Every structure is written in structure tokens, then in C-alpha cells.
Amino acid sequence: MSTFLQQLVNGLSVGSIYALIALGYTMVYGTLGLINFAHGEVFMIGCYIGLYAAFWLGYETLSAASFSPMSATLVLLLAMAGAAIVGMLIERFAYRPLRGAPRLAPLITAIGVSLLLQNIAVLAFSANPRSFPSIITEHRLEFAGVTITNIKIFIFAVSILLMLALEFFVKKTWTGRAMRAISVNLPAAKLMGVPADRVISLTFAIGSALAAAGGILFGLDQTKLEPLMGNMIGLKAFIAAVLGGIGNIRGAAIGGLLIGIAELMTAGYISSDYRDAITFVILIVILLVRPQGLLGVVRQEKV
Amino acid sequence: MTRFSAARRFLLLSSMSLALVAASGCKPKAGADGEGSGAQSGALVIGAYLSLTGSKADFGIKTQQGALLAIDEANAAGGVGGRPVKLVILDDQGTADEAGNAVTRLIDVENASAILGEVSSSLSLVGGRIAQRRGIPMVSPSSTNTQVTEIGNFVFRTCFIDPFQGEVMATFAKEKQGFTRIAVIKDVRNDYSIGLAKAFIETFTKNGGTIVAEESYNEGDTDFSAQLTKIKALEAQALFVPGYYTEVGNLAKNSRRLGLNIPLLGGDGWESPKLREIGGNDIVGSFYSNHFAPDNANEKSSAFIATYSKRWNEPPTALATLGYDATALIIDAMRRAKGEPTPAAIRDALEATKAFPAVTGAVTFDANRNPVKPAVVLKVTADGDKFVAEIQPAGAAPAAPAAPAAPAAPAAPAAPASGAAAAPAGSGSGAAK
CATH class of the missing domain: 3.40.50.2300 (Response regulator)
Known part of the structure; x- marks a missing residue:
């Protein structure tokens, strides 16, 4: 039983990072109908920005216990801000010029941007893995045979907090309403005076900032960074978004957690060989059975 | 413009190689053979393919440092029969695709008489198959998977096996x-x-x-x-x-x-x-x-540790030491080769190696071209x-x-054949992320 609970806890911790990244996919898809395949790379870049921010803030040795919570928060905020800028730049230079183009063009551009960012990262950061500084001192806690670290709790808490904040932002603020308006009908929203370009740019910024937050949490937990790390995680987060219903924010959160748990349970109780496979099996099944995703609604496709 | 000159260069190259083949009149090792006699005083080339970038870059960089030291020492001692030895290193980025390209290029473009590489067994399996097919001897410094030398009689290694x-x-x-x-x-x-x-x-x-x-x-x-x-x-x-x-x-x-x-x-x-x-x-x-522990040194290895540390400002790792050993072994085989150091003659000399005094222990090959050595x-x-x-x-x-x-x-040979079949597929998918 305690093993099962442990796997569940592990799954929730992996899943909440997927969820944070999935939010970015889902927001961009929701507003533009575009799958931003460069999102996994934004996650990676966020992670590296965090690494350099921590060093810049005076984090010297890799096991220093005296990094204040203030600085840790600052690392998180700097990474989020940096990634937001990267996201906006991607939107401005890669996607905006293609706004009127057929849907395939921006999709291929997205793959191109993803490869470009990966290779820039290899050049800039070297392909050798780096170690993420432990800006929060890790403590281990035990409850009923389940071991959990304060970092895992922190990951879960921050993810939930950010998701709630996003939900509030989209539902209750004027800009959120503008985002939803764009997602329903871009030309009509423009006619109603919504500054579409600015709102879309903001959507990318928010999605990217959340990915960077995921990156920092991931770095804290898993320690190792490398330029290609966004690849698989990005893909899984994308599947999480599809599972939850792409375009649906709550769906992305639930999809991320479900994928995380499914992965860990498969590895724990079936075989670790199928750990990655299960995610893709879920994708195929959901596309066959319920293509709109768990919480998605079927939209009439305009022809 | 560039296209034109590229085409001309291709023409020139192909006609040159045709001439060489005709001159030597010997099919499989024509390229290297012709090069050897064509440039009698030219350098002998050892081609290395290593992961100098990529997530396993540390492997390649250390091996390279060891190899360069061996080359310098050999050239200081007069090279091979008066000819200098040159190490041409290509970066395979730790991927199977690039490893294959690198070995082909080392043979076709750089005219390597012998190949050094790789560290990762998955990549040595890719490069080794090409070297074997082209009849160029390859020495892997540190691939320990048994299948590597099972590729054929042109593939050797200087480390123990898994x-x-x-x-x-x-x-x-x-x-x-x-x-x-x-x-x-x-x-x-x-x-x-x-x-x-x-x-x-x-x-x-x-x-x-x-x-x-x-x-x-x-x-x-x-x-x-x-x-x-x-x-x-x-x-x-x-x-x-x-x-x-x-x-x-x-x-x-x-x-x-x-x-x-x-x-x-x-x-x-x-x-x-x-x-x-x-x-x-x-x-x-x-x-x-x-393969090697610097703090378990004997006389030979202490001397190596001293030279290496002086050259690179860090103590040698096992991979660096094996890179040194493999390169020194290739040069030794070039010197021992009967007649001209052609790839085939170097291969024969490699196979005949008896108690070569490598830093990581004496190298004598068994029937599968694997050395029998202690581990630490x-x-x-x-x-x-x-x-x-x-x-x-x-x-x-x-x-x-x-x-x-x-x-x-x-x-x-007990290593399953299915493993051999899985090898390129596995490494291929790794390369494709």
C-alpha cells in the first residue's frame, strides 16, 4: 500500500510539471489554433535562465545551504520573465508574419523554431549536462511509509497556485476576456476593438512564463539540465494538453497529472520499458475515442 | 559559382582517384595504397571519430587528449619510418548517423590508414562495420561491448570486455x-x-x-x-x-x-x-x-601520468589513458607493419601484437581481437x-x-544475435531524439 501511495506521489510530482507546460500549449492553441512545438524549448531555456540567475545572485558552491528564500523566488521570477520575452520574440518573428497563412505553415515553422532553439542552446550552453543549483535546501519527510521531499510539496503547491491564478486571469480580467474572444473568432474580436496582436503576444508571454516555472521546479527536483531536455517533456506535455482537451485550461492541468500518474504506475506495476510508450498509447486512444479530449467541447469547423 | 567549383572539384577528385586505382591496380585498398605511394614523404593519417560535442562530450574530449599526446610522442621519436603521423579527428556528436558519416569521410577524404574510435559501443558498432567493409583497421580505445570486435578481423580494442x-x-x-x-x-x-x-x-x-x-x-x-x-x-x-x-x-x-x-x-x-x-x-x-586508477600506479603509468598532467594540466582519466594506449598501439603496429604501412599490413601487425606495453596493462589479443587485462x-x-x-x-x-x-x-559469441540486430535501431532512435 505504501508503495502504491509512493508511486502516486511520484506521479503527481512528475505530472504537475507536465501540467504547467501543457498550459502553454493549450493557451496558444486556444487563441490561435496553433500548436507551438517550440514550447518544450522555452521550458528548457527557462531552466537555463534560472541556472544563470542563481549564479548571478551569488550562488557559488553547488551545495550551499544559505541561499535565501528571497533569492530563490527571484530566480523563479527572473526565469519566468526571461522565458516570457523569449516566447514573445518567437511569436513576433516566427508566427505573426504567418498569421494569414494556411495552418500547415505555422506548424512547420514551429518545428523549425524548436530545432533552432535546441541548436542555439547546444552552442550557448554546450551539450554537456549541467547541474541545477539547489537553491532550496532539501528536506525529507515521511508519512505512513511514503517519503516526500519539501521540494515535491513545493512543486505541487506552486503548480496549483499558478494554475488557479491563470484560471482567475482568463475568467475574471478584461485581458482574459479578450483572449477568450480571440479564441472564439479572431476577426470579430478585432472588429470589437480587441488589440489582437498585443493579446496574442501576452498569451505567449504567459504560457512561456509558466513553462519557465515548470523548468525551475523541474531543475530543483531533477538537478540535471541539458539542451535537449525540452524534447520529450514537451511532447508529453503536449499529449497531456490533448488528453485534457486542447484549448481547455483545466483540461491541461488534469491531463498533465493523469499522464504523470499513468507513467509512474506503468513503470511501477507493469514494466519500466513501457513508461514512455503508455503516454503515446493514451494519445492514440484519446484521438480514436474522444478526439476533443476529456474536457474539450466539439467545435463546429468552419469551412 | 560555388556550385560550379564544387562540380569541378568533384570531377577532379573522381578522376584523380580513378588514376590512383589504375596505378595501384589493387581493388579494395586502392585509395590508401595509392595515397601512400603517391606521397611517399607525406604524413601517415590516423583518423579518429569521437564525440567532442553532445551529451557524452566528456568521453571524446578525454580520449582526444590522450591520443594527441601519443601522436606528439611518436613524432618526437621520428614518426613511422621517417614519416610523421597525423591525427585527423572528426566530431560525431555522439550520434550514430554522424559516426557513420565521420568514418566514411575519414576513409574517403582524409585517406586514413587506420581508424581510432569510438568510446560508446553503439557508435563503435556503426563505425566498425564501415571500417571492416572498407578494409581499414579500427582500434576502439574503450568500447567494451563484445559485439564490437565480432564485426570482423579489422576491428580491435584496447580495453577489457563487458x-x-x-x-x-x-x-x-x-x-x-x-x-x-x-x-x-x-x-x-x-x-x-x-x-x-x-x-x-x-x-x-x-x-x-x-x-x-x-x-x-x-x-x-x-x-x-x-x-x-x-x-x-x-x-x-x-x-x-x-x-x-x-x-x-x-x-x-x-x-x-x-x-x-x-x-x-x-x-x-x-x-x-x-x-x-x-x-x-x-x-x-x-x-x-x-580500466585504470591513477592512484594505483606502477612505474610505466606514473611516467605517463606525469607527462599527461604536464601537457593537459589535469590528471589522466581512464578514457584518456585508453585513448593514449590505442593510439600508441596503432603507431606501434604501423612501425611493425611489413613493407609499406598499408591498412592491410597495419591490420596484420595489430593482430600479431604481443605484450604491447600499454599504460593500462600489457596488450595481447585473443582470437576475437580483445586484450586480456585486469580491471580496477x-x-x-x-x-x-x-x-x-x-x-x-x-x-x-x-x-x-x-x-x-x-x-x-x-x-x-554467446551475446544474442537479436542484440546485434537491435543495436543500430536503438542507437538510431537515440540519435533521432
């Missing part, structure tokens, strides 16, 4: 540490990892130990909590992780975080300063087998990896010639 390395760790775990229950977690897309795990499990169970779990992961994975949670419940005394340093550090962190405080055991793929950088305190107290076990400590034990190959003294090594031969 069945032995697995045996060493299994023996060490059982006899020296007294472990009876061990869990294994291997990289399922890596020939090296699979081979090592198999050898370890065989020896450990044969000696009466129990393998409580056999788990797997994929290169690039960062979360191992599912596998480790499972292992924790099975009360293993140690965890055998035959992987590369790129994942092991993280795996150690993951295990401590789950309250799994057992030592990790591994092989030579662990050797890198990155291991402790990523693993931090969590990897301290673990053991791994290796190192312990990871807070200030560097410390020598713990040296383990000799069973039954055979290092310098013993082919006869006692023969029993090792049947063990090698």
Missing part, C-alpha cells in the same frame, strides 16, 4: 562487499548497458546472489522514482547501474530522495567529473569498475574517485598469449 567487467563487479559485490540481494537498472537503448547488465546478472546469480529486480530506463530520462520505489520495497542491498555518467548522478539523487540509501555499483561509463557535479553527495560511497574498482568519495581493488581476469595472466584466452572466445 562479460569481464560485469564479472568483476559481481565478484566485488559478492566477495568483497558481501551483498546477496542486488537490483539492476539498465539503459534499454544502450548496447553497453544491456551487455554489462547481462554479464553482471549471470555471474552474480551463479555465485549464489539474488537479483531482486531488473528495471530499465532510457537515455535522457531524468525521473527514476517509479523504478526506485519498486526497488525500495524489495529491500535490495545495492543497485547495479551499468549506465553513463549522464544519468547515474541523477539516479543517485532520485534514490536518496526516496530514502533508498544503498550504494550504487557501475562500470567504466561512470567516469567523469560530471558524475559528482550532478550526483553531489548522493553518489558518494558508490563503486564502479574501470574505484570508490566515489567527496574528493575524487579512490582505488579500492584490482581484479585479474580469471585463469589468465595479462601477458598470457592466445591459448588461455580461448575460453573467453565462446563467451563472446
Whole structure:
């Protein structure tokens, strides 16, 4: 039983990072109908920005216990801000010029941007893995045979907090309403005076900032960074978004957690060989059975 | 413009090579042969393909440092029959595609008489097949998977093989540490990892130990909590992780975080300063087998350590030492080659190697072109990896010639054919992320 609970806890911790990244996919898809395949790379870049921010803030040795919570928060905020800028730049230079183009063009551009960012990262950061500084001192806690670290709790808490904040932002603020308006009908929203370009740019910024937050949490937990790390995680987060219903924010959160748990349970109780496979099996099944995703609604496709 | 000149260059090249083939009149080794006689006083080329960038860059860079030192020493001592030796190094980025391209280019464009590389077994399998087909001898400094030299009679290596390395760790775990229950977690897309795990499990169970779990992961994975949670419940005394340093550090962190405080055991793929950088305190107290321990030096190796440290401002790693040994062995074979040092003559000389005094132990090849050499076990400590034990190959003294090594031969082909088939596919998918 305690093993099962442990796997569940592990799954929730992996899943909440997927969820944070999935939010970015889902927001961009929701507003533009575009799958931003460069999102996994934004996650990676966020992670590296965090690494350099921590060093810049005076984090010297890799096991220093005296990094204040203030600085840790600052690392998180700097990474989020940096990634937001990267996201906006991607939107401005890669996607905006293609706004009127057929849907395939921006999709291929997205793959191109993803490869470009990966290779820039290899050049800039070297392909050798780096170690993420432990800006929060890790403590281990035990409850009923389940071991959990304060970092895992922190990951879960921050993810939930950010998701709630996003939900509030989209539902209750004027800009959120503008985002939803764009997602329903871009030309009509423009006619109603919504500054579409600015709102879309903001959507990318928010999605990217959340990915960077995921990156920092991931770095804290898993320690190792490398330029290609966004690849698989990005893909899984994308599947999480599809599972939850792409375009649906709550769906992305639930999809991320479900994928995380499914992965860990498969590895724990079936075989670790199928750990990655299960995610893709879920994708195929959901596309066959319920293509709109768990919480998605079927939209009439305009022809 | 560029297109035109490229076309002209191609024409020129092809007509030149045609002329060379005609001149030498000997098909398979025509290119290198012609080059040799065409440029009598020119340098002899050893072509190296190594991962100088990519996630396993540490492997390639260290090997390169050792190889360059060997080249410098050889040239200072007059080269090969008065001709200098040149090392042409191509970066394969640690991917199978690039490794194949690099070897082809070394042979076709750089006219290499011999090939040095790779460190990773998966890549040596790719490069070795090309070298074999083209009739150019290849010496892998440090690929330990048995299949590498099974490619054919042109492929050699200067390190021990996985069945032995697995045996060493299994023996060490059982006899020296007294472990009876061990869990294994291997990289399922890596020939090296699979081979090592198999050898370890065989020896450990044969000696009466129990393998409580056999788990797997994929290169690039960062979360191992599912596998480790499972292992924790099975009360293993140690965890055998035959992987590369790129994942092991993280795996150690993951295990401590789950309250799994057992030592990790591994092989030579662990050797890198990155291991402790990523693993931090969590990897301290673990053991791994290796080819060479600087703090277990004899006379020959102390001299090498001194020269190497002077040249590169750091002590040699096992991979650097093997890179040095492999290069020195190739140069030695070039010198011993009968007549002109053609690829075929170098191959024959390599095969005839008798007790070549390498830094990591004397090299004499067995029937499968594998040297019979001892291994060392190192312990990871807070200030560097410390020598713990040296383990000799069973039954055979290092310098013993082919006869006692023969029993090792049947063990090698025992590696499953399915593994061989899986090799390119596995590494291919790794390359394609």
C-alpha cells in the first residue's frame, strides 16, 4: 500500500510539471489554433535562465545551504520573465508574419523554431549536462511509509497556485476576456476593438512564463539540465494538453497529472520499458475515442 | 559559382582517384595504397571519430587528449619510418548517423590508414562495420561491448570486455562487499548497458546472489522514482547501474530522495567529473569498475601520468589513458607493419601484437581481437574517485598469449544475435531524439 501511495506521489510530482507546460500549449492553441512545438524549448531555456540567475545572485558552491528564500523566488521570477520575452520574440518573428497563412505553415515553422532553439542552446550552453543549483535546501519527510521531499510539496503547491491564478486571469480580467474572444473568432474580436496582436503576444508571454516555472521546479527536483531536455517533456506535455482537451485550461492541468500518474504506475506495476510508450498509447486512444479530449467541447469547423 | 567549383572539384577528385586505382591496380585498398605511394614523404593519417560535442562530450574530449599526446610522442621519436603521423579527428556528436558519416569521410577524404574510435559501443558498432567493409583497421580505445570486435578481423580494442567487467563487479559485490540481494537498472537503448547488465546478472546469480529486480530506463530520462520505489520495497542491498555518467548522478539523487540509501555499483561509463557535479553527495560511497586508477600506479603509468598532467594540466582519466594506449598501439603496429604501412599490413601487425606495453596493462589479443587485462574498482568519495581493488581476469595472466584466452572466445559469441540486430535501431532512435 505504501508503495502504491509512493508511486502516486511520484506521479503527481512528475505530472504537475507536465501540467504547467501543457498550459502553454493549450493557451496558444486556444487563441490561435496553433500548436507551438517550440514550447518544450522555452521550458528548457527557462531552466537555463534560472541556472544563470542563481549564479548571478551569488550562488557559488553547488551545495550551499544559505541561499535565501528571497533569492530563490527571484530566480523563479527572473526565469519566468526571461522565458516570457523569449516566447514573445518567437511569436513576433516566427508566427505573426504567418498569421494569414494556411495552418500547415505555422506548424512547420514551429518545428523549425524548436530545432533552432535546441541548436542555439547546444552552442550557448554546450551539450554537456549541467547541474541545477539547489537553491532550496532539501528536506525529507515521511508519512505512513511514503517519503516526500519539501521540494515535491513545493512543486505541487506552486503548480496549483499558478494554475488557479491563470484560471482567475482568463475568467475574471478584461485581458482574459479578450483572449477568450480571440479564441472564439479572431476577426470579430478585432472588429470589437480587441488589440489582437498585443493579446496574442501576452498569451505567449504567459504560457512561456509558466513553462519557465515548470523548468525551475523541474531543475530543483531533477538537478540535471541539458539542451535537449525540452524534447520529450514537451511532447508529453503536449499529449497531456490533448488528453485534457486542447484549448481547455483545466483540461491541461488534469491531463498533465493523469499522464504523470499513468507513467509512474506503468513503470511501477507493469514494466519500466513501457513508461514512455503508455503516454503515446493514451494519445492514440484519446484521438480514436474522444478526439476533443476529456474536457474539450466539439467545435463546429468552419469551412 | 560555388556550385560550379564544387562540380569541378568533384570531377577532379573522381578522376584523380580513378588514376590512383589504375596505378595501384589493387581493388579494395586502392585509395590508401595509392595515397601512400603517391606521397611517399607525406604524413601517415590516423583518423579518429569521437564525440567532442553532445551529451557524452566528456568521453571524446578525454580520449582526444590522450591520443594527441601519443601522436606528439611518436613524432618526437621520428614518426613511422621517417614519416610523421597525423591525427585527423572528426566530431560525431555522439550520434550514430554522424559516426557513420565521420568514418566514411575519414576513409574517403582524409585517406586514413587506420581508424581510432569510438568510446560508446553503439557508435563503435556503426563505425566498425564501415571500417571492416572498407578494409581499414579500427582500434576502439574503450568500447567494451563484445559485439564490437565480432564485426570482423579489422576491428580491435584496447580495453577489457563487458562479460569481464560485469564479472568483476559481481565478484566485488559478492566477495568483497558481501551483498546477496542486488537490483539492476539498465539503459534499454544502450548496447553497453544491456551487455554489462547481462554479464553482471549471470555471474552474480551463479555465485549464489539474488537479483531482486531488473528495471530499465532510457537515455535522457531524468525521473527514476517509479523504478526506485519498486526497488525500495524489495529491500535490495545495492543497485547495479551499468549506465553513463549522464544519468547515474541523477539516479543517485532520485534514490536518496526516496530514502533508498544503498550504494550504487557501475562500470567504466561512470567516469567523469560530471558524475559528482550532478550526483553531489548522493553518489558518494558508490563503486564502479574501470580500466585504470591513477592512484594505483606502477612505474610505466606514473611516467605517463606525469607527462599527461604536464601537457593537459589535469590528471589522466581512464578514457584518456585508453585513448593514449590505442593510439600508441596503432603507431606501434604501423612501425611493425611489413613493407609499406598499408591498412592491410597495419591490420596484420595489430593482430600479431604481443605484450604491447600499454599504460593500462600489457596488450595481447585473443582470437576475437580483445586484450586480456585486469580491471580496477574505484570508490566515489567527496574528493575524487579512490582505488579500492584490482581484479585479474580469471585463469589468465595479462601477458598470457592466445591459448588461455580461448575460453573467453565462446563467451563472446554467446551475446544474442537479436542484440546485434537491435543495436543500430536503438542507437538510431537515440540519435533521432
